[in-house]
Amino acid sequence: DVKVTQSSRYLVKRTGEKVFLECVQDMDHENMFWYRQDPGLGLRLIYFSYDVKMKEKGDIPEGYSVSREKKERFSLILESASTNQTSMYLCATWRGNSPLHFGNGTRLTVT
Amino acid sequence: AQRVTQPEKLLSVFKGAPVELKCNYSYSGSPELFWYVQYSRQRLQLLLRHISRESIKGFTADLNKGETSFHLKKPFAQEEDSAMYYCALWAEYGNKLVFGAGTILRVKS
Numbered sequence: 333d334v335k336v337t338q339s340s341r342y343l344v345k346r347t348g349e350k351v352f353l354e355c356v357q358d359m360d361h362e363n364m365f366w367y368r369q370d371p372g373l374g375l376r377l378i379y380f381s382y383d384v385k386m387k388e389k390g391d392i393p394e395g396y397s398v399s400r401e402k403k404e405r406f407s408l409i410l411e412s413a414s415t416n417q418t419s420m421y422l423c424a425t426w427r428g429n430s431p432l433h434f435g436n437g438t439r440l441t442v443t
Numbered sequence: 444a445q446r447v448t449q450p451e452k453l454l455s456v457f458k459g460a461p462v463e464l465k466c467n468y469s470y471s472g473s474p475e476l477f478w479y480v481q482y483s484r485q486r487l488q489l490l491l492r493h494i495s496r497e498s499i500k501g502f503t504a505d506l507n508k509g510e511t512s513f514h515l516k517k518p519f520a521q522e523e524d525s526a527m528y529y530c531a532l533w534a535e536y537g538n539k540l541v542f543g544a545g546t547i548l549r550v551k552s
Contacts, residue, residue: 363538365539365540367542372452372544373544374447374449374529374542374543374544374545375487375529375531375542375545376542377539377540377541380538380539382538388538390539422487424487424540426540431477431489431492432479432489432540434486434487434488435486436486437486437487
């Protein structure tokens with residue numbers, strides 16, 4: 333069974349702080365995704381990566397960056413957190429013909 | 444551009460009543476569609492995909508290309524079906540899964 337682990341379940345940060353959200357998977361999947369989940373807006377894709385050191389912008393990349401130095405780890409970085417980045421962040425992995433596998437999510441609050 | 448529309452934010456039904464969660468999509472290619480579900484305090488997980496044509500937990504969904512719809516149906520709702528449901532479209536261009544806004548299903552006893 334695929335395991336996707338997000339390091340923090342809840343995070344509270346101040347405006348302007350640099351924030352790292354970590355995601356680790358144990359199934360050797362090439363593709364990894366970061367979504368944010370907001371009521372009434374559903375899930376919106378921030379960034380995704382289809383291989384180590386490769387990244388692609390999703391639909392709402394502004395204010396975010398990512399890092400994929402190892403296949404199993406995909407980090408989402410908020411360079412300077414703002415209150416409109418308060419949200420639930422979901423990491424997911426995918427390979428070939430399988431469905432997306434999601435982590436438990438990180439609820440980030442920026443004050 | 445690809446888009447998924449779920450017109451209802453909340454659907455409230457009584458236990459034993461039929462359920463239909465609506466999903467419409469916009470996509471120029473050959474669509475691959477999914478329903479994902481998120482129960483309270485659990486991770487988002489796949490419920491079903493149209494290519495499987497299977498019934499999961501009593502739910503079915505048929506792809507209607509003419510109406511560009513992929514509605515989720517269940518003949519008799521149960522309280523444990525209460526959850527957030529997302530319809531999603533796999534977009535080959537961009538290699539990504541595009542989600543609708545989601546529908547909360549509340550099954551009342």
